[in-house]
Amino acid sequence: MSYAAAETVAASSTWAATNLFYVLLVPALLLWYTYWRMSRRHMYELAEKIAGPPGYPLIGNALEFTGGSDEIFKNIMKRSFEFKNETAVRIWIGPRLLVFLYDPRDVELILSSHVHIDKAEEYRFFKPWLGDGLLISTGQKWRSHRKLIAPTFHLNVLKSFIDLFNANSRAVVNKLKKESGEFDCHDYMKTAMGVNKNTQDSGFEYAMAVMKMCDILHLRHTKIWLRPDLLFNFTQYAKVQNKLLSIIHGLTTKVIKRKKEEFKSGKKPSILETEVTTKDTKTTSVEGLSFGQSAGLKDDLDVDEDVGQKKRLAFLDLLLESAQGGIVISDTEIKEQVDTIMFEGHDTTAAGSSFFLSLMGIHQDIQAKVVEELDQIFGDSDRPATFQDTLEMKYLERCLMETLRMFPPVPIIARHLNQDITLPSSGKKVPAGTTVVIGTYKLHRSESIYPNPDKFDPDNFLPERSANRHYYAFVPFSAGPRSCVGRKYAMLKLKIILSTILRNFRVISDLKEEDFKLQADIILKRAEGFKVRLEPRKRLVKA
Numbered sequence: 001m002s003y004a005a006a007e008t009v010a011a012s013s014t015w016a017a018t019n020l021f022y023v024l025l026v027p028a029l030l031l032w033y034t035y036w037r038m039s040r041r042h043m044y045e046l047a048e049k050i051a052g053p054p055g056y057p058l059i060g061n062a063l064e065f066t067g068g069s070d071e072i073f074k075n076i077m078k079r080s081f082e083f084k085n086e087t088a089v090r091i092w093i094g095p096r097l098l099v100f101l102y103d104p105r106d107v108e109l110i111l112s113s114h115v116h117i118d119k120a121e122e123y124r125f126f127k128p129w130l131g132d133g134l135l136i137s138t139g140q141k142w143r144s145h146r147k148l149i150a151p152t153f154h155l156n157v158l159k160s161f162i163d164l165f166n167a168n169s170r171a172v173v174n175k176l177k178k179e180s181g182e183f184d185c186h187d188y189m190k191t192a193m194g195v196n197k198n199t200q201d202s203g204f205e206y207a208m209a210v211m212k213m214c215d216i217l218h219l220r221h222t223k224i225w226l227r228p229d230l231l232f233n234f235t236q237y238a239k240v241q242n243k244l245l246s247i248i249h250g251l252t253t254k255v256i257k258r259k260k261e262e263f264k265s266g267k268k269p270s271i272l273e274t275e276v277t278t279k280d281t282k283t284t285s286v287e288g289l290s291f292g293q294s295a296g297l298k299d300d301l302d303v304d305e306d307v308g309q310k311k312r313l314a315f316l317d318l319l320l321e322s323a324q325g326g327i328v329i330s331d332t333e334i335k336e337q338v339d340t341i342m343f344e345g346h347d348t349t350a351a352g353s354s355f356f357l358s359l360m361g362i363h364q365d366i367q368a369k370v371v372e373e374l375d376q377i378f379g380d381s382d383r384p385a386t387f388q389d390t391l392e393m394k395y396l397e398r399c400l401m402e403t404l405r406m407f408p409p410v411p412i413i414a415r416h417l418n419q420d421i422t423l424p425s426s427g428k429k430v431p432a433g434t435t436v437v438i439g440t441y442k443l444h445r446s447e448s449i450y451p452n453p454d455k456f457d458p459d460n461f462l463p464e465r466s467a468n469r470h471y472y473a474f475v476p477f478s479a480g481p482r483s484c485v486g487r488k489y490a491m492l493k494l495k496i497i498l499s500t501i502l503r504n505f506r507v508i509s510d511l512k513e514e515d516f517k518l519q520a521d522i523i524l525k526r527a528e529g530f531k532v533r534l535e536p537r538k539r540l541v542k543a
């Protein structure tokens with residue numbers, strides 16, 4: 001056979017082999033798809049019984065998640081209100097079934113459970129950043145770390161942060177004095193929330209990096225092609241993410257290193273509670289800081305039983321001390337927990353306080369009542385706030401809670417179901433494998449729970465109005481065993497910073513709530529920025 005003929009034979013046999021491959025591939029794929037659909041039949045059958053918008057084959061409702069994050073938020077809200085009378089709404093993002101829950105009874109079923117504690121698949125995008133920190137870990141690891149960390153947010157530890165909160169608040173007021181005209185107060189709140197004097201320089205860079213990381217994570221949540229790591233790692237976003245993570249982890253490492261050096265040099269932990277408790281179980285629940293735990297469930301931030309004769313330490317001090325033994329927590333785990341707390345404690349409080357100031361700027365009458373209360377507490381004095389003062393800020397607290405109702409910084413909470421559940425509200429079943437999404441934003445705007453839900457009305461939180469409301473109708477900090485571990489810290493800090501600002505300035509907003517463009521890239525924000533103006537109060541308190 002000539003060389004040319006041999007080449008022709010080789011080419012045609014390659015062609016035949018390629019053809020055979022495709023001929024076999026198509027039925028193989030069809031077979032696999034049929035098997036896959038059959039194995040998920042139970043899921044499809046149950047999902048069919050739950051109301052939801054129609055979707056396309058294979059991609060489901062993924063096209064609804066195109067556009068900017070403010071558009072996505074608007075679309076989702078519009079969609080969810082189309083199903084106004086439904087307590088649960090399903091959507092498909094490709095093969096993933098998501099069921100949104102809006103009824104407090106269904107929310108309770110998930111959040112009060114010790115079984116449904118697994119975070120949804122979507123939280124895995126946080127993994128390169130937060131590792132196995134409290135927010136995303138599960139099972140025994142989460143249980144043991146939660147048990148270790150919760151006591152570091154005990155009220156007695158938090159009280160010792162008050163000086164730091166006051167110092168931060170005064171620094172913010174001093175910076176705000178330079179503002180004239182309209183500006184974005186979120187910029188100030190971001191840096192005020194996460195830093196102390198040792199981390200102030202890196203604080204802004206860190207805050208920016210966190211914000212950009214959230215943008216990337218949000219993109220991965222909403223754009224299905226960015227979900228698989230294999231594809232994502234080839235994109236420009238992956239490179240940007242690596243840069244941002246080096247900034248974020250750089251600051252965490254710095255904070256831990258400094259603490260370790262203090263530890264080695266024998267410096268006493270910064271916060272040390274010398275007061276010891278009795279052996280009996282005792283709870284230190286304080287009204288106004290203590291929501292997030294339903295009746296009948298033990299609040300792990302309050303209970304003193306595990307303390308016994310031990311001293312109470314602040315978060316990082318305790319982790320480092322526990323690491324000394326080497327058994328309880330490793331160095332990597334400490335870093336993951338610090339990253340988690342720094343993220344969770346930072347953006348959420350910054351958004352909450354910025355919404356609060358925006359709302360005060362709109363509702364001058366309500367702001368005047370807050371200031372009247374502050375005048376009663378502080379009189380003409382420019383003294384810093386004490387813990388007792390924060391307990392007396394009852395009206396400010398109601399305004400804060402109403403802010404968190406209307407604009408919950410964490411607008412959804414998602415869990416992965418490992419078993420079928422039956423919704424108490426409707427008797428409908430949600431199949432195992434579903435991502436259940438607690439739609440906090442919509443739940444908080446439910447007409448059947450809050451009459452006139454779009455109106456900013458702090459009286460919604462008058463004790464007599466709250467008393468008859470379902471406990472799970474207000475869950476800005478989640479609730480139950482996986483509730484926010486920093487909720488009391490957040491309330492205390494917010495009360496101190498917001499009261500200090502209002503003692504010094506009148507806040508004015510030219511926009512109304514209905515003009516807010518909301519976007520939810522992980523944390524709920526105003527897309528146009530939190531624009532306000534300030535006027536020094538006549539009796540200007542020295543900051």
Ligand code: HEM
Pocket residue numbers: 134135136146340341344345346348349352408409410412413414475476477478481482483484485486487489490
């Ligand atoms: C206004 C401020 C805050 C809001 C609205 C908020 C809200 C929440 C919500 C809704 C969750 C549950 C998330 C989920 O299950 O997916 C959560 C969890 C968590 N939060 Fe907060 N948070 C705030 C402030 C803080 C602060 C100041 C810290 C720490 C200093 C903190 C630390 C955490 C941690 C560690 C978790 C995970 C708890 C666990 O799974 O065991 N948060 N937060």
